[in-house]
Amino acid sequence: MTGAPCQVTRDEALIFERSRPGRTAYSLPPLDVPTVPLETWIESRFLRADQLAGLPEVSEVDVIRHFTRLSRWNYAVDLGMYPLGSCTMKYNPKVNERVARLEGFAQHHPLTPEELSQGSLEVLKMLEELLCEITGMAAGCLQPAAGAHGELTGLLLIRACLEARGDARQKVLIPDSAHGTNPASAAICGYRVQTIPSTERGLIDLEALRRAADSEVAALMLTNPNTLGLFEEAIEEIVRIVHEAGGLVYMDGANMNALVGIARPGDMGVDVIHLNIHKTFSTPHGGGGPGAGPVLVTSELEPFLPVPRIVRRPDGTLALDYDRPRSIGRVRAFYGNFGVLVRGLSYILTMGPEGLREVAETAVLNANYLAHQLKDTYEIAYPGPVMHEVVFSDKRQRAYGVRNVDIAKRLIDYGFHPPTMSFPLIVPGALMVEPTETEGREELDLFIAAMKAIDRECRENPELVRTAPHQTRLGRLDEVSAARRPVLRWRPEESNAPSGSLSEKRVASPEP
Amino acid sequence: MRYIPNSPQERAEMLRAIGCATIEELFRSIPEKFRLREPLRLPAARSEAELLAFFRELAARNAAATEYAVFLGAGAYHHFIPSVVEALISRAEFFTVYTPYQPEIAQGTLQALFEYQTLICQLTGMEVANASLYDGSTALAEAVLMAERLTHRREILMARSVHPEYREVVRTYTRTLGLNVRLMEYDPETGGLQVRAVTPSAETAAVIVQSPNFFGVIEDLEAVAARAHEVGALFIVVITEPISLGLLRPPGELGADIVVGEGQSFGIPLSFGGPSLGIFATRERFVRQMPGRIVGRAFDAQGRRGFVMTLATREQYIRREKATSNICTSQELCAIMAAIYLSTMGPRGLRDVAEQNAQKAAYLAREIARQSGFRLRFSGSHFNEFVVHSERPVALVLEKLRERKILGGLPLERYYPELRDCFLVCVTEAIPRSAIETYLRVLDEL
Numbered sequence A: 001m002t003g004a005p006c007q008v009t010r011d012e013a014l015i016f017e018r019s020r021p022g023r024t025a026y027s028l029p030p031l032d033v034p035t036v037p038l039e040t041w042i043e044s045r046f047l048r049a050d051q052l053a054g055l056p057e058v059s060e061v062d063v064i065r066h067f068t069r070l071s072r073w074n075y076a077v078d079l080g081m082y083p084l085g086s087c088t089m090k091y092n093p094k095v096n097e098r099v100a101r102l103e104g105f106a107q108h109h110p111l112t113p114e115e116l117s118q119g120s121l122e123v124l125k126m127l128e129e130l131l132c133e134i135t136g137m138a139a140g141c142l143q144p145a146a147g148a149h150g151e152l153t154g155l156l157l158i159r160a161c162l163e164a165r166g167d168a169r170q171k172v173l174i175p176d177s178a179h180g181t182n183p184a185s186a187a188i189c190g191y192r193v194q195t196i197p198s199t200e201r202g203l204i205d206l207e208a209l210r211r212a213a214d215s216e217v218a219a220l221m222l223t224n225p226n227t228l229g230l231f232e233e234a235i236e237e238i239v240r241i242v243h244e245a246g247g248l249v250y251m252d253g254a255n256m257n258a259l260v261g262i263a264r265p266g267d268m269g270v271d272v273i274h275l276n277i278h279k280t281f282s283t284p285h286g287g288g289g290p291g292a293g294p295v296l297v298t299s300e301l302e303p304f305l306p307v308p309r310i311v312r313r314p315d316g317t318l319a320l321d322y323d324r325p326r327s328i329g330r331v332r333a334f335y336g337n338f339g340v341l342v343r344g345l346s347y348i349l350t351m352g353p354e355g356l357r358e359v360a361e362t363a364v365l366n367a368n369y370l371a372h373q374l375k376d377t378y379e380i381a382y383p384g385p386v387m388h389e390v391v392f393s394d395k396r397q398r399a400y401g402v403r404n405v406d407i408a409k410r411l412i413d414y415g416f417h418p419p420t421m422s423f424p425l426i427v428p429g430a431l432m433v434e435p436t437e438t439e440g441r442e443e444l445d446l447f448i449a450a451m452k453a454i455d456r457e458c459r460e461n462p463e464l465v466r467t468a469p470h471q472t473r474l475g476r477l478d479e480v481s482a483a484r485r486p487v488l489r490w491r492p493e494e495s496n497a498p499s500g501s502l503s504e505k506r507v508a509s510p511e512p
Numbered sequence B: 001m002r003y004i005p006n007s008p009q010e011r012a013e014m015l016r017a018i019g020c021a022t023i024e025e026l027f028r029s030i031p032e033k034f035r036l037r038e039p040l041r042l043p044a045a046r047s048e049a050e051l052l053a054f055f056r057e058l059a060a061r062n063a064a065a066t067e068y069a070v071f072l073g074a075g076a077y078h079h080f081i082p083s084v085v086e087a088l089i090s091r092a093e094f095f096t097v098y099t100p101y102q103p104e105i106a107q108g109t110l111q112a113l114f115e116y117q118t119l120i121c122q123l124t125g126m127e128v129a130n131a132s133l134y135d136g137s138t139a140l141a142e143a144v145l146m147a148e149r150l151t152h153r154r155e156i157l158m159a160r161s162v163h164p165e166y167r168e169v170v171r172t173y174t175r176t177l178g179l180n181v182r183l184m185e186y187d188p189e190t191g192g193l194q195v196r197a198v199t200p201s202a203e204t205a206a207v208i209v210q211s212p213n214f215f216g217v218i219e220d221l222e223a224v225a226a227r228a229h230e231v232g233a234l235f236i237v238v239i240t241e242p243i244s245l246g247l248l249r250p251p252g253e254l255g256a257d258i259v260v261g262e263g264q265s266f267g268i269p270l271s272f273g274g275p276s277l278g279i280f281a282t283r284e285r286f287v288r289q290m291p292g293r294i295v296g297r298a299f300d301a302q303g304r305r306g307f308v309m310t311l312a313t314r315e316q317y318i319r320r321e322k323a324t325s326n327i328c329t330s331q332e333l334c335a336i337m338a339a340i341y342l343s344t345m346g347p348r349g350l351r352d353v354a355e356q357n358a359q360k361a362a363y364l365a366r367e368i369a370r371q372s373g374f375r376l377r378f379s380g381s382h383f384n385e386f387v388v389h390s391e392r393p394v395a396l397v398l399e400k401l402r403e404r405k406i407l408g409g410l411p412l413e414r415y416y417p418e419l420r421d422c423f424l425v426c427v428t429e430a431i432p433r434s435a436i437e438t439y440l441r442v443l444d445e446l
Helices: A060-071 A094-100 A118-135 A147-164 A181-188 A206-212 A235-244 A253-258 A338-374 A404-413 A441-460 A462-466 A479-484 A492-496 B008-017 B023-027 B048-060 B083-089 B107-124 B136-151 B164-175 B221-230 B242-246 B284-289 B316-322 B332-370 B394-403 B433-445
Strands: A139-141 A171-175 A192-196 A217-223 A248-252 A272-274 A295-297 A309-312 A318-321 A390-393 A430-433 B155-159 B180-184 B204-210 B234-239 B258-262 B278-282 B295-299 B305-309 B374-376 B385-390 B422-426
Touching (some): A060 B083, A060 B107, A060 B332, A094 A338, A118 A139, A118 A295, A118 A309, A118 A318, A118 B048, A147 A217, A147 A248, A147 A272, A147 A295, A171 A181, A181 A192, A181 B316, A217 A235, A235 A248, A253 A338, A338 A441, A338 B023, A338 B048, A404 A430, A404 A441, A441 A462, A479 B295, B107 B305, B107 B332, B136 B164, B136 B234, B136 B258, B136 B278, B136 B284, B155 B164, B164 B180, B204 B221, B242 B332, B332 B433, B394 B422, B394 B433
Parallel strands (some): A171 A217, A217 A248, B155 B204, B204 B234, B234 B258
Antiparallel strands (some): A139 A295, A272 A295, A309 A318, A390 A430, B295 B305, B374 B385, B385 B422
16 A cells, blocks of 8 residues: 555645546536527627636536535534634534524525515514614614624714714724724724723723813724723723713624623613624634624614614514615615524524523633633733633743744644634734633633643743644645735646645644 | 533532632623623523424415525525535534634635635636625625725716615715715616716726626626726626626626626525625736735645635734725635535536526516517516516516416516516526416416
């Protein structure tokens, strides 16, 4: 058996490189209507002449093997702990997948007449009402397809509301600990961004906020708990400052997993909030979507919500209301990512009120447990009573020439997905860890042991950490060269690149 | 609670380990007055069996494509989805992962997205594509913002035959930025644009045309491109039915600078309009202004090929308010579904399915036009959608069809008041001839 490639660990070529002329994977019934020459229906100058050359020609077996092999190079929540901070990588319940795939939903065309769409409309109406109860808000819109889309929608609502008050304003205040989508969303809405610093405790600087809260302030965008995992204790004062300046308070609900069933943003005076159904409400992240980012608002902002609104007629049936003269308009075609929303509803109905409270309690307990067990090993830049996540840093390990990215890559060798590192920007060398409630104690203990072992390695053998990961199919990839001379698609000549060889034996990826 | 592993005893032990007497103590940073004293007023927790029964009952209230013959299109299309798509996408390794920030343990997602980007380039004839946006409508809005960044001009010239809901989204996105959207009328005879209606100026950032347009009419993209480029405007082409690319010349050959579209037809269920797939492709020279995630090729220290998210300096997590868009989570799983669908269909399958759509639509259109009281509203070339003009009230016609379990089309009056006697009909390969014949019989009996 010398010289033969190892089947399981071998490289998997691109689907285009697997293409062999004449292979097929599709089936269609025979065309069952009388035909005419195509040119009588479509002018021939509109028809393509390239025979779709380049699309892969493969069999069904090829397709299955190809994508199954690819899938095995991914680390997933169903394999183990995925403590990617602020992303709430909790378990994705399987019954929700069954619900979304019911044919009455999956095969339901969005332009079906309302009377024949009562099931889907009921799903949306019910979810909107339950999210209002969970957040303490008055009304909502389910159209936004992701959190950042919800931010955009929320800021447009704020702008419309202020314009209606006759007081359009210019700037949005954003704490320096915020996620990058907040300033990016504000910019799309035409706002100038003013950054509000954090105190040494990691909370919003009230004095700085007061100074910034002038007559130009449209809104404060506040993530609460913030990205350090800290609850803004002065929330009442924060809201008062912004409201007295004539602005509105936008809450980024990305971290709602810490609050659900415990406290409601609406009760705190928040005017607009978006939720991430794919975080708090358990729907799968799908490698970066689809998600859903519903926006909930106070009654003052309700008239501005996107069209259509789902309304109940006197006879109890549901209808789509487009007659909303003050609406900001649509933010998406149709009604949002329905398939994600129905999974979210399924989750809320599974958990019930006590279950949702237990979610927040356990998520917070788990994060505190990690913070407690690791605080002597890794620096916590802003120690405080953490909520659902804790931000460590590489401050102590840096003395050995090891950075947060090295620690993260080494965690991969121990069988964990790394924490978030790209923010918060106010913590140099951040390692933002969010365990979520769906990790049990022994998984947390394994993670703690791995983090402690890596710290030992930093002192005893830092090179081992700096060159991690060692257990993956590929080593660290050269992202700088990739960005300098981007190759963003396959071309036939690509297949002659240095790594095309199938016979070179690879190291196996982490196995379940 | 079955999704929370820790037992009550483990929970108590962990609390003890961190020195807390009660769970309540963990929430001490939340002011007392804001802490809920009562449980949320939500329905009580349901078992799995109860939950499924509840949703089955709701799903049964919808007229789904399994029970009705759906002749609706207009941005969402009922196509057959090969079983492999569902089988592969249901693998937890694809759907329980997030954005591939750690390429060493995300090569599956990254390589599949690189393949998706390549497939979109091949189909559209464009040079680069991103790894997805939310849907066709928001992809168009993002294209408009990109055109503004590239040209620093303030006017958008958009065909009125672009999907009305897409136009509304563009309006929502651009209003606050003060961009001026000017509409171009369709030719009342052909349903397409007349070149003389395309009147961009030196202030025009982009000319936007959908093809096939909302009426199903194929536009003369080459002619429009020339008009746009004469004044230095970008040409944006919108596609809501990408199966058409199996037959039609790719916009990249016809002068498009940006191609956006809805990719739902590529293996993604209707699902009441979402999740769907925002397609976005452009020219290489504009790539650094492109919104969204992009996957590129990279090598490790040993020269082995892999894939990473690249050109991140465009993105919000690096550039914050100076980013090219605020996109973070988009629709990557749907992009992978499209990659699986297109790999399964291959060049011949995609051409075959496109041809079946065209032939079936052509057959129904031909036969409807032979019925008294009905005619095709527009004379241009069509793909799988067409507008029918009816002498009988549209509502009555559609009601009669509905009695025979046929959703016969979309009344156009709400979108185009001048077309109040018209409805939009779509025929895909998923409609059997028997349903088409029933459709014709109902019209005949009117």
